[in-house]
Amino acid sequence: MNKKLSLLTQLQHLGTAPCDETTPVAPVGLPSIRTSTVRFNTIEDLEATYRRKSKGERLVTYGRMGMETHAALEDIFCQLEGGKRCFLASSGLGAITMSLLSLLSAGDHMLVADCVYGPVRHLANTVLSRMNIEFTYVSAQSTDTLQAQLKTNTRVLYVESPGSLLFEMLDIPALAAFARQHGLILVVDNTWGSGYACQPLELGADVSVIAGTKYVGGHSDLMLGAVVAKDKALIERIDLNQYAMGYSVSADDAWLAIRGVRTLPVRMDQHARSALQVCRYFDDLPETRRIFHPAFEKDPGHALWKRDCTGSNGMLSIELALSDRQIRTFVNALELFSIGYSWGGFESLIQWVDRPTLENHAYWSREDNQIIRLHIGLESVIDLVDDLDQALQKARAV
């Protein structure tokens, strides 16, 4: 076939080994190649490998660089994100660290959106700080705010859209134009979109970072990260850094991630449908003050979401007019939602977001309400809503 295949079709075939006489298809089509050592027969073979590598071929001389399993997953991430090269890391946070340590040097300054994944602040406040890298947290809702914080040594604009707790949509094309105008590298954490619901590189970002731990893995059983870029010079910088820092991913985890990718679109679509239904449930409650979920029509980011995203997922936050005691009763009474920080797996999760964390976010109303963040899993949404409802009855009775 010479027509362009849809992503859904491509995801079923990428990473599949070429068919010899008989080749297994299930579940990945490639074995999980676990090895540290790569053997060479002759010195000439070794020399030829280095020669071909220097011309840009992805040949491996040592296991840390990743074997065929890893190469297949890298190709899949490039396809999902619309990038030219992908670098794997052992976790999403590892991928963030890889990108920032590749792009920043001592004396540089970085603008960081105030809605980013929490541990990014820890990285900046401790390691980057010690390395004499400056940073400023900003609301990235408008480029005016960014402009006011720009310094002569600003090199990187690091954002996440939608944000990690309140799912505020950022205008990535506008941020990309701003970055270009001021010579900044725009890095976007795209774990929310995971290459399926959003493609920041196509919206103008320079680097996309994904925690494969979440929707790509999809089964809460692996930790993995990816950095994807398209510009040759940036790719070279990340490549040098990745080699120097010794990032390495287990072949089994790469293999599991490829298996996860096969069902990424169907899972994310299902999570998204159920999350919208949960939004509608909360929308009808007297306690609900605000619903944070850009695919929901009443979310202020809905127009941006419609313009820039191609799908959604199971993440949402709700602002509820409940007391501390009531929210404790509500969360503890849930039977199908576990308390947990992660998301992107099959299971439903809940997190009571604490006020000190929210204080960092310009987008937060600062009213005396509670914020809970939910991951809507793959359970029946009817059961999930019933569970939320029975827990709420108990909270009301407090």
Ligand SMILES: *Cc1c(COP(=O)(O)O)cnc(C)c1O
């Ligand atoms: C979970 C998460 C990460 C980090 O991923 P790990 O694999 O847990 O290190 C980074 N960014 C976002 C938005 C996340 O939700």
